[in-house]
Amino acid sequence: MDHFQLTLLFKIIGLGSASGLLYHNNNLTLIGDNSGFLYDYNIQSKKLSTHALIDNAATNIEKKLKPDFEAITQHNNTIYIYGSGSTKNRNVMIEMDAVSKKVIRKHDLSDLYHQLQIIGNIKADDFNIEGAVFDGEKWYIANRGNGKKSKNVIFTIKSKSFINAPVIEATKFKLPKLSGVKTSFTDVILVNDKIFFLAAAEDTDSTFFDGEILGTLLGCIDLKTMSIDFTTKISDHKKFEGIALYRQTSKTISFLLCEDNDSPVLESEIYQITFTK
Numbered sequence: 001m002d003h004f005q006l007t008l009l010f011k012i013i014g015l016g017s018a019s020g021l022l023y024h025n026n027n028l029t030l031i032g033d034n035s036g037f038l039y040d041y042n043i044q045s046k047k048l049s050t051h052a053l054i055d056n057a058a059t060n061i062e063k064k065l066k067p068d069f070e071a072i073t074q075h076n077n078t079i080y081i082y083g084s085g086s087t088k089n090r091n092v093m094i095e096m097d098a099v100s101k102k103v104i105r106k107h108d109l110s111d112l113y114h115q116l117q118i119i120g121n122i123k124a125d126d127f128n129i130e131g132a133v134f135d136g137e138k139w140y141i142a143n144r145g146n147g148k149k150s151k152n153v154i155f156t157i158k159s160k161s162f163i164n165a166p167v168i169e170a171t172k173f174k175l176p177k178l179s180g181v182k183t184s185f186t187d188v189i190l191v192n193d194k195i196f197f198l199a200a201a202e203d204t205d206s207t208f209f210d211g212e213i214l215g216t217l218l219g220c221i222d223l224k225t226m227s228i229d230f231t232t233k234i235s236d237h238k239k240f241e242g243i244a245l246y247r248q249t250s251k252t253i254s255f256l257l258c259e260d261n262d263s264p265v266l267e268s269e270i271y272q273i274t275f276t277k
Contacts, residue, residue, distance in 0.1 A: 004273055008270075011268065012028075014266050016261065016268060018031070019032055033070055036059075036067065039051075053096070070128075071131050091110045092107070119170050120172070122143060123147075125148065136160070139165075152172065176217065184201075186216070187240075194221065194223065196218065197221065201216070213238065218234050239260050240260075243256070256272055
C-alpha cells in the first residue's frame, strides 16, 4: 500500500495538541495531551463540545502537571482514555459512557504500568503508552519507543478486564528510521485482524521533552503472527498522533489523522489519508 493521498480536511479551533481520535457517524471524539477534557466535534455543523475528564479540567495544563492523555479507544458504549505513564501523575485511565459522555470510573494504573515495564523489560524512563485497542477479548497496548532504549512494544493483555490481567505478552518491534532518526509508535487501531499504526520520528531520546519532528509513517501488523506487513512514510515534517478508520471499500481504505503540534495554540488539523489496496 505505497500509493496514497493525504489531504487536510479541516481545522478544529479550541483543541490543541490532539493526541487521539475516534470517528463515528460524522462525529469525532478527540483527546489532547495538554488537556483535561474530552472533545466532541460534529463535522457537518462544525460544533465543538467539551466534557471534563478530571477535576478542575483546563485546556492547557502545565507540562509537569498534565495527565498526558495519549490513547483513546472504544468498545460498545464505553470509551477508554489512558494517561501515558511517562511520569507518576500520568497513570490514570478513564472509563466514559460513549452516549452521555459522563465519566463512569477512574482507575489508577500505577501497578499495572509497573507490571508492563517488568514484562516488557522497559525502564520507567522509557515507558510511554501512546495507543490502545480492545476487541472485546484482548487489549493491545502500544509503548512508544522514544526513550533512550527505543522500546517499541505492543502488550497483548488476554483478559476482558484491563485492570486484573492474568496473561500479558510483550512483542517488541523494530521500526524504520526517518532522516536517520528512529520512529516510534504514536497510535494504533484495530481493523479486522490487523493493527494499523502510526510511528513518528522525533529527534529526542526523552519521553518527557519534545524534539524536532522528522516525519511520520503508517504501518500494519498482522495479529496472527505479530509481525509487520508493511510501513509507508506519509509525511516528512508532521507528527501524527491519532488515527481512526474513516471509510473502506473493496479498492480503498481511508483513515482520519490528527496532528500533535506540540504547541499551546488551541488549533488542531484533521487529515484524511486514502490508500489504494
